[in-house]
Amino acid sequence: MNGIFRNGKLNAASLTRRSFIASAAAGSAALALSGRTVFAQGDTLKVGFISPRTGPLGGFGETDGYVLELTRKALANGLQAGGKTWKVEILDQDTQSDPSRAGQLAKDLINNEAIDLMLAVSTPETINPVADACEAAGIPCLSTVMPWEAWYFGRGAKPGAPSPFKWTYHFGFGVEEFHKAYVSQWNLIETNKKVGVMYPNDADGNAIRTHLAPALARAGFTIVDPGAYETGTTDFSAQIALFRQEGVEIFNSFPIPPDFAAFWRQAAQQGLTQQIKICQVAKTGLFPSDIEALGDLGLNIGSAAYWHKAFPYKSTLTGVSGTELADGYETASGKQWTQQLGASLALLDAGFDALKASTDVKSKEAVAKALATLKTTTIAGKVDFTSGPVANVSPGPIIGTQWVKAPEGSKFALDYVVTENATDPNVPVGAKLTAYNG
Template identity: 45%
Template structure:
C-alpha cells in the first residue's frame, strides 16, 4: 500500500540514468519488452504485470512537471489525486471483475530524451498496462515512439495532431498500431487566429516567432503550416527563421518585425522565451495591434510574469470553466472541475486540467471494453473505435482526420485584468465552435 501511494503521488524515482538509457536502446530495437525478452534481460519482470502481478490496473503517466514546459503539468497532481480517489471508490470493471487502479507518474523535465527514458522505464520495469502522456510534441512524441516500439497502448493529448502524426514520420493513411492522440489541429487554430485578426484593422502582416522545436517546425512549415493557410485568407507572414529555445536576445526578430511593419504577432514559443521577447519588444518600441501567441500564453502564471504588458494578449483556448461538457467518469461539468481545482490548490484554473482528466476517461472506457487488463491488442483496438463524450468534448477516433487521431474544439481568448485574479482569460472568438460561449469581443493592443 505504501508503494502504491508513493507512486500515486508521483514521487517514485527512476532507475539510474545509464539503465534507463539501456532500456531505451532495447525499446528502440523493436519491441523486445512486448515480446517478453526484457524480462530475462533485466531480472525476471513479467511481460505485462511487472513485479506486482496482474491484480491491479497500472497506468503510466508522463508529463512535464519541471523545466520550461512546467506550466503544462501544473494541474497533473490534482487530477491524479482526484482520479485516484474516484477509482478507489469506483474500481474499473474488466471482464466482469473489479480492479483497483494504480497511477505511476513520471516527470519528463521538459526534455525529450528524459521523456523517452522514463517511458522505457515504465514499460520495462513498472509493469504498466496503458500509457498516458500529455503536453507538447516534446513529451508526447518520444513517449508515443517508445510505446509504438514496445507494443504498449498509449494515449496522448495537448499536442496538435500534425506535429504528433507527421512529426513521428507518418504519411497520409499511416496507421500506428499502439499509439493514439486527441487534440485539435493546425487547421483549427489557423481559423481561430484569423477570425481574431479579422476583428482588428491591420495591414494584414504578421510577424512569426517559430522556435526550432517540433511545434515551431510544424506551425511555420511553408507548405503545410500557417504561411499558406493564412495567405489564402489575405495575410502575409514575416518569418525571421526558427530560433533555439532558450534564446536570450530577440533583437534581430524585433528589428525585422519593425522594418516590415508587422502589425500582427503570431507564434508558438515556450513561456520563458515569450516573456523575454515581449519585454524586449516593449523596450525597443515594437507593439503590434494584435498578438495571438500559442503555448506561451495559455497559463495565468505566464501572463502574470509580464505585469501590465499582459493586457489583451491573445491565445487559443482549448478548455475553460464555461465549456459545455461533462466528465463521463465523475459527472462533473467543466465549471465544477475548475472549481474543484481552485478549492484544492488555491490557484486559478488552467487549461490542461480538463485534458488531464479526459485522459483517464479514455483509459476507463478502453479497459471496460476488454476482457483482461493485460490484453494490449484489445486495448489498442478499443481505443481505435472509441466514441466518448468527455469533459473536453466528444471524442471519436473513427472520424479522423487521420488514423489514430480524434479532434477536440478550440476557440480564441484574450487576457484581461481580473477582479479576483490578476488576469482572466476571456473567450472572444467562437466562430469555429459556437456552442462554446464568448464573454467579450477582440480588443486591440493599441
C-alpha cells in the same frame, strides 16, 4: 462524506486543502465499514501517466496533481471492465521538461512496472518520446495537448501514406483548428493583416510553419517570417527590426515561456509592441503564471484554449463539470484555474473509457483496438478515432481567448475570457476581443 460526493458524483469544489486529508481518512474508514472492494491478486490495472511537472514546461503539469487526486478518488472502488472489477494503479511521472527523461520514464514504466496503458500529456517534448517508446514496445498509448501534425508527421508518418502506428493514438487540436480560430479571432479587429510570426526550430514550430502559415496566407494575411529560431535564444533584435520595418500589426508565436518573455520585453524596449494590435501567443500564453510574469505587458495578450471552464461538458470519469473542476482547484490550491485541468482530465476520461470498452483489458491488442474505435465525450468535448483526418488521430477544438484585467474584487489579477468559438460553437463567447494597443 463531508460533501466530497454529491448525488453519487465527486464534488471537486469541496476538496479544500484540509478536506484533502480529512476526506481521505474519513473515506478509508467509511469504505472499511461498508465493505471496501477486495481485489484478487492479478486483478490490478497499471496505467502510466507522464507529464512535465517541473522545468520550463512545468506550467503544463502544475494542475496534474489535483486532477490525479480526483481520478484516484473516483477509482477508489475499482474500474468495471470486461465483466469484473479491477483495482487501478496510476503511476505518474514528471519529465522535468526533458525529452530524454520522458523516453526513459516510459521505458521504465513499460519494462519494470508492466503497465497496461500509457497516458502522455502536453507538448512534443513529452509526448513524442513516450509515444515512440510505446510504439517500439507494443504498449497502447493515448496522448493529448500538442498539434496532431507534430505528433503524426513529426514521428515519421508520411502524407498520403498509411499510418505507421499500431499502438499510439492522439486526440486534440491541429493546424486546421488553429487556422479557423486565428482567422475568426483576427477578423474581430481591423488591422493591415500583416502577421509577424516567430516559430521555433522544434516539432511544434516546424509543423506550424509548414501547415499553418500557408493557410493563413490563403486567408488573406501577409506572413512576415524571419526564419526559425533556436530555443533558448536571448537576443531577438533582428526579428524585432524586421517586424517594425514591415509594419506588422499582428504577432503570432509558439514559444516556450522563457523565450517569449525575453522577446516581448525586448519588443517593448525597441518599440514593436506599440504597433501591435493583436498579440496571439500559443504554448506560452496558456497559463496565468506565464502572463502575470510579464506585468503590464501581459494585459490583452490573445491566446487559445484547448479547454476552458466554460466548456459545457462533464467528465465521464469523475462527473465534474468545467466550473466545478475550476472552482475546486482554486479552493484546494489557492491558485487560479488553468486550461490544463480539463485537458489532463479529458485524457484520463478517454483512457479509462477505452479500457472500459476493451474486450480484454489485459490484452494489449484489445486495448489498442478499443482506442482505434473510441467514440466518447470527455470534459473537453468529443473524441472520435473513427473519423479522423488520418488514422490514430481524433481532432479537437481550439478556442480564441484573451487575458484581460480581472474585475474589481477578484481574487486574481487576470481574467481569461472566451472571444470566439469557431471550432466548437457549443462553447459560449464571453467577451469582445480588445486590441493589444487600442
